[in-house]
Amino acid sequence: MIIAGLQKNSFIDFPGKISCVLFTTGCNFVCPYCHNADLARGEYPARFQSTEVIAFLKSRRGMLDGVAITGGEPTLADGIVDLCRAVKSLGYPVKLDTNGSRPGVLRKLLDQQLVDFVAMDIKAPLDSYGPFCPDPKIRERLTATIRLIMESAPDYEFRTTCAKPFVDQVCVERIAKTIEGAARYVLQPFNRRAECLDPAFNRHQDPTIFPDEMQRLKQLAAPFVGHCMIR
């Protein structure tokens, strides 16, 4: 398997751990605000063979607490199960980022205890995914993934990138009700400074949701989940 990028150290990608980050390439979503446009388009900013990555991880044992795998959409990658198995066999906890579109792959990973932490993005209320994914059946798959994570993941969080016009108070409350009872829900303010998959997205409008409104969104979501935070 070819890895499209490797970040040697991160303090923010795996909650509570110093991790390295592995990037897979390719995505089945087209989120206009995506900050990993090259990876979403299936390009390779860098190329690492999985053997190189495993050698790197062996050399970092004792210095890293875990490995975060992100994309693109990692569950699309051929070899993701083997990659997680190889990383786990070195003793590293694995965190997987996902858009939630491939519950079958996630189930395989969880059944084989190859993932310790799952972070699923929830872009919008599940009936409003048009700007993010053209597949009309996506709602069923997202629902299955949410259920799977809440029932089976050792640790997890759901996350929403808060950008206008996709997110407002009504949206956040509806999302929070969809994941009612979840352990953690993270609201992430959109970063206007970064480039987007749709270059026009933040050029002709300001999608920023300012801190006082972010606090309001948090207040609305908090009653439905164990812990709601802004990150």
Ligand code: SF4
């Ligand atoms: S933000 Fe959207 S398009 Fe970008 S990698 Fe994630 S799911 Fe894919």
